[in-house]
Every structure is written in structure tokens, then in C-alpha cells.
Amino acid sequence: MTKKEFYRILEQIVRKNPHLTKKVGNLAQKAAASDSDAVSDAELRDYMTAFPFLEPYIPAHPESVQSSGGRIFPVHQPFSVEIRQRMKLAEKNEHYRNWADAVKAVPDSTLPLPQVDHAFLRSAKEIWHQGIYGNEDILHAVLRHTVEYSRTGKTMPLLLVGAPGVGKTLVAKNYGKILNLPGSFLSGPSASAGRGLSGAPNVFVGAGAGLIVQSMIDHKAGNPVICIDEIDKTSAGSSRSADFQSELLSALDESNAAWYDNFLEIEVDASHIPFIFTANEEDGIAAPLLDRMEVIRMETPTLDVIRCITREFTLPKALKAYGGDRIEFGAHELDMLVDLLWTGGSHSCRAYQKAVELLVSHACLDAMESDRKVSITEKEIRQTAARCAENRQTRKIGFST
Numbered sequence: 001m002t003k004k005e006f007y008r009i010l011e012q013i014v015r016k017n018p019h020l021t022k023k024v025g026n027l028a029q030k031a032a033a034s035d036s037d038a039v040s041d042a043e044l045r046d047y048m049t050a051f052p053f054l055e056p057y058i059p060a061h062p063e064s065v066q067s068s069g070g071r072i073f074p075v076h077q078p079f080s081v082e083i084r085q086r087m088k089l090a091e092k093n094e095h096y097r098n099w100a101d102a103v104k105a106v107p108d109s110t111l112p113l114p115q116v117d118h119a120f121l122r123s124a125k126e127i128w129h130q131g132i133y134g135n136e137d138i139l140h141a142v143l144r145h146t147v148e149y150s151r152t153g154k155t156m157p158l159l160l161v162g163a164p165g166v167g168k169t170l171v172a173k174n175y176g177k178i179l180n181l182p183g184s185f186l187s188g189p190s191a192s193a194g195r196g197l198s199g200a201p202n203v204f205v206g207a208g209a210g211l212i213v214q215s216m217i218d219h220k221a222g223n224p225v226i227c228i229d230e231i232d233k234t235s236a237g238s239s240r241s242a243d244f245q246s247e248l249l250s251a252l253d254e255s256n257a258a259w260y261d262n263f264l265e266i267e268v269d270a271s272h273i274p275f276i277f278t279a280n281e282e283d284g285i286a287a288p289l290l291d292r293m294e295v296i297r298m299e300t301p302t303l304d305v306i307r308c309i310t311r312e313f314t315l316p317k318a319l320k321a322y323g324g325d326r327i328e329f330g331a332h333e334l335d336m337l338v339d340l341l342w343t344g345g346s347h348s349c350r351a352y353q354k355a356v357e358l359l360v361s362h363a364c365l366d367a368m369e370s371d372r373k374v375s376i377t378e379k380e381i382r383q384t385a386a387r388c389a390e391n392r393q394t395r396k397i398g399f400s401t
Contacts, residue, residue: 056109070112075222110223116150157275162298165348168278176225183225184215197247199263223272231277232284252292322364328375340385
């Protein structure tokens with residue numbers, strides 16, 4: 001790297017971090033003491049050790065730098081002269097102020113990539129089994145993508161396909177936990193109706209950054225996990241939905257290393273963002289999009305699996321939330337609830353969760369009013385199951401008379 005390029009990086013640091021001006025000045029003096037017109041790799045390493053704030057701004061060889069927690073990648077190049085001039089205008093011009101604040105808030109680098117080893121994989125499996133029962137084949141796919149991401153900083157997007165309530169969102173959240181990265185969970189239909197992925201130009205009222213850059217800003221990281229729920233419902237026939245899938249196609253392309261945001265009018269490297277999508281079915285997703293994803297089909301759980309999930313996860317979670325020390329919910333009653341709901345046609349984990357929470361919340365209220373322990377009875381089990389079955393069959397929206 002030439003000294004001229006190095007000094008440009010120092011200017012960028014001061015511009016975005018005025019509080020570092022004194023330290024950057026000391027670093028510039030140290031670099032100027034060398035007679036060479038270039039800054040060697042060895043000198044860069046020494047500088048990054050002595051001045052850690054420098055690390056995210058230095059282009060690595062070949063493309064990343066090593067930090068104490070794993071590799072990190074730069075998110076954007078130094079701002080152009082035009083962008084810098086407009087940022088100066090923002091101090092006196094309200095029209096540019098929101099834009100300038102957003103540009104300044106764009107993170108300079110990704111968070112460190114996970115360092116995958118035996119201990120990491122053991123911990124990842126513990127995280128998975130704390131919230132998800134079984135699904136070992138899906139866990140294997142998640143770990144395989146995690147290893148790929150730790151090695152390259154990139155991984156193919158995942159698409160979870162399954163009926164409502166089978167646990168797609170839960171899997172997506174655990175994916176982020178395993179990667180140890182913050183995440184944005186977006187509704188596909190809502191995302192396609194807003195600013196979209198690439199933002200709205202600053203000439204419009206209410207304009208703002210697109211979902212990709214906004215997620216980076218919100219989490220102060222260039223590689224947040226982005227989960228878009230119900231991606232199949234973004235193709236409901238409207239032109240706006242079609243545009244969203246076209247945007248998404250560009251975002252998942254290899255060229256997203258230079259992702260252009262219409263509001264910020266700068267390019268950011270979005271290639272290190274792990275994407276994960278959920279869908280009830282594949283029919284609503286364009287074929288070119290499917291080609292860029294690894295499709296994982298989640299089967300509807302069996303009765304035995306539902307029993308285990310309800311016993312090991314759903315009930316303990318509900319008891320903890322509502323105060324389980326004053327509620328007695330026996331194994332026999334729980335199995336009866338599961339059997340009644342299953343016979344009534346409920347095969348979604350979400351339906352069992354709602355029923356358990358309904359019973360526990362009523363029991364909690366009774367325990368508080370009577371100031372004693374309360375046991376959930378078979379009669380209450382049957383009444384709740386019947387109510388759930390009725391709600392499932394007749395879902396009316398309107399005004400009561």
C-alpha cells in the first residue's frame with residue numbers, strides 16, 4: 001500500500017470518528033518517519049496492533065484481516081469527494097442531514113466470523129437442542145453452512161419450506177445464535193410493500209435506506225443475519241412484489257459485493273450477509289431465486305414428536321413465564337391435551353403452544369386469586385381442546401351484535 005493510500009484511510013477514520021483525531025495524528029507521524037513511499041505489510045500489522053481502530057479500514061490480503069475473534073471484512077470503500085462535500089453541506093442543510101447521519105452510521109466492517117472447531121460445534125449443538133427437538137438433518141445443514149461461512153465469509157442462502165407452525169422461524173433464530181451474529185427478522189409481504197432492499201432516493205418524502213443497509217446500521221455490523229419470512233407471499237401478483245423478488249435476486253447474486261443503496265448513493269459489500277428465508281410452499285418463489293438457495297423441507301411433526309416438544313419445551317417455557325411454582329400440570333393431563341388436539345386435526349406446534357399457554361395463564365390467575373396452588377383438571381383440558389378445535393374450524397372477523 002502506498003503512503004498516499006494510507007493517508008486517505010487515516011482521513012476517512014478522522015472524518016467518521018473525530019474523537020480519534022489525536023491518535024490518528026500520532027499514527028500519521030509514525031508513518032511519516034519512514035523514508036519509503038509505501039507502507040509494508042509488516043508495518044501495517046504493527047500499526048494495527050498498536051492502533052486497533054485501524055484494523056477495519058485496511059484491505060486485507062487477499063480480502064480480509066484477522067482479528068482476535070475471527071476474520072473481519074471491510075464493508076465499504078473510502079467515500080468519494082462528492083459524498084464528502086455533501087456531508088459538509090449537511091451541517092447547514094436539513095435536506096441532507098438525515099442522509100448524512102445514515103451514511104455516517106454505516107458500519108466500516110463486519111463482525112468477526114465464527115472460529116469453528118470441536119468446541120464450537122459442541123456448543124452449537126447445545127444451543128440447538130435447548131430450543132429445538134430433533135431435526136438432526138437440519139442441524140447438520142446449519143452446521144455445514146456455518147463451517148463454510150467461517151472459512152470464506154460467504155454461504156449460500158437457506159430456504160426453509162414447511163407448513164405453518166412446524167418451527168421454521170425457530171430454526172432461523174437458532175441459525176443466528178449459532179453464528180453469534182445479530183439478526184433482522186422481516187415479513188416478506190411487509191418488506192415488499194416498503195422501501196424494499198435498495199431504499200428510496202432522497203428526493204422523496206419519507207425516503208430512507210433499504211432493508212439491507214438499514215439492517216447493517218441497526219446492528220452496527222456489516223454481516224447481520226437477515227431472515228425474510230413468508231418469501232413465497234411476495235409474489236401475490238403485484239408489480240411491487242415482482243420488483244422485490246428482482247431486487248432479492250440481485251442481492252443474492254455474487255455481484256452484491258458492490259450493493260448500491262438508492263438512498264445513501266454509495267456501494268456497500270453485502271456479500272458477507274447470511275440470508276435465510278421461510279416459505280409455506282415453493283410455488284410462489286421465482287425459479288432463478290430457488291436456484292440461488294439451498295432448499296430445506298421441514299416435515300410436519302408426528303404425534304410422538306409433538307408429545308416430546310410439548311413436554312420438554314412448551315410446558316416448561318409456559319410455567320416459567322406464568323409462575324410454575326403454584327401450578328400443577330401433570331404428565332397425564334398434558335398427554336390428554338396433546339391427544340385431543342391431534343385428534344381434532346391440529347398438527348402445528350403453534351397450536352399446542354397456544355393451548356398450553358391458555359391453560360397455564362388461567363391457572364396462574366386462579367392461583368393468585370385463591371392464594372394457593374392450582375391443579376389443571378381433565379375437565380379444563382377437554383374444554384380448552386374443544387375451544388381450540390372450534391376456533392380452528394370457524395375463524396370469523398367482524399362486529400358482534
